[in-house]
Amino acid sequence: MKIGILGAGNIGATAARLFIAAGHEVAVSNSRGPDSLRELVQELGPRAHAMTIDGAAVFGEVVLLxxxxxxxxxxxxxxxLRGKIVIDAMNPYHPDGGFYDLGGSTSSEEVLKRMPGVRLVKAFNTIYYVHLASRGHKELPHDDRHTIYVAGDDAAAKAVVSQLIEDIGFAAMDTGSLREGGRLQEPESPIYNQTYNAREARKFLAALQRQPQ
Ligand SMILES: NC(=O)c1ccc[n+]([C@@H]2O[C@H](COP(=O)([O-])OP(=O)(O)OC[C@H]3O[C@@H](n4cnc5c(N)ncnc54)[C@H](OP(=O)(O)O)[C@@H]3O)[C@@H](O)[C@H]2O)c1
Known part of the structure; x- marks a missing residue:
């Protein structure tokens, strides 16, 4: 697939490496412009391109925020981005390190307000980038793989994102709707930054659902 990546820092550059290794084509972008990404795309090879943020958005069939x-x-x-599958990996960190108080809302619902009409899937939020770089193992049976959660209201978009997650050696696990699944993937939730494999994650999510609300 053609994947546009907005942000080429810890998460963006790590995801780019993994998607390239899995056979995809990527466009990376950042705040400083394509020239600043020359070294990264050289490392990634001919299926990687450095672009502006708008360029990477147009390039991607799937776009990672x-x-x-x-x-x-x-x-x-x-x-x-309208009509495209957009993956929201962003977490609502305040510059001082805390989190924004979103009232009853969740960070991805707020993202959807910024870009109406996209097929938004919340994913890659709960995984530390060092784990993203090192814990994907395609050779492992699915249940033994590190879990990456997906939430969203578009089942077909979630299936595409889940396949990308599987392509890079992780187990994709659906937490539900953008609102409720998304809430579960926010910072400070019990699955945030945990290293559950798929077997453990399934049990943990089932136990959470059994808890009285
Ligand atoms: N770090 C993690 O382990 C982790 C895990 C899960 C989710 N996340 C989330 O993923 C997102 C990225 O985190 P990160 O750790 O990868 O951050 P990072 O290393 O600081 O990278 C941020 C990227 O965003 C770009 N950027 C910043 N401001 C911009 C602007 N105004 N216009 C265009 N590009 C801009 C930066 O470009 P320049 O380099 O040109 O400044 C950089 O490429 C955050 O929302 C974070 O909450 C992070």
Missing amino acids: AVPWRSPEALPRPEL
Whole structure:
């Protein structure tokens, strides 16, 4: 697939390496422009391209948001993304290190308001980038793989994102809707930054569902 990656830091560059290794084509982008990404695309090889944020948005059949959530100016013009599968990996960190109080809302619901009409899937939020870089193992049986959670309201989009997660050696696990599954993937939730494999994650999610609300 052609994957546009917005943000080429810890998460963006790590995801780019993994998607390239899995046979996909990527466009990476950042705040400083394509020239600053020359070294990274050289490392990644001919299926990697350095682009502007808007360029990477247009390039991707799937677009990964890996910029700070607090910086809406880092996102492309929403019309460039309309109808596309967009993966929201962003977490609502405050510059001082805490989290924004979103009232009853969740960070991905707020992202969807910034880009109406995209097929939004929340994923890659709960995994530390060092684990993303090192814990994907395609050779492992599915149940033994490190889990990456997906949430969203578009089942077909979730299936595409889940396949990408499987392609890079992780187990994709559906937590539900953008609102309720998404809430479960927010910082400070019990699955945030945990290293459950698929077998453990399934049990843990089932136990959570049995708890009285
Ligand atoms: N770090 C983790 O383990 C982790 C795990 C899960 C989710 N996340 C989430 O993933 C997102 C990225 O985190 P990260 O750790 O990868 O951050 P990071 O290493 O600081 O990288 C951020 C990237 O966003 C770009 N960026 C920042 N402001 C921008 C702007 N105004 N316009 C265009 N691009 C801009 C930066 O470009 P420049 O390099 O040019 O400044 C950089 O490429 C965050 O929302 C974070 O909450 C992080």
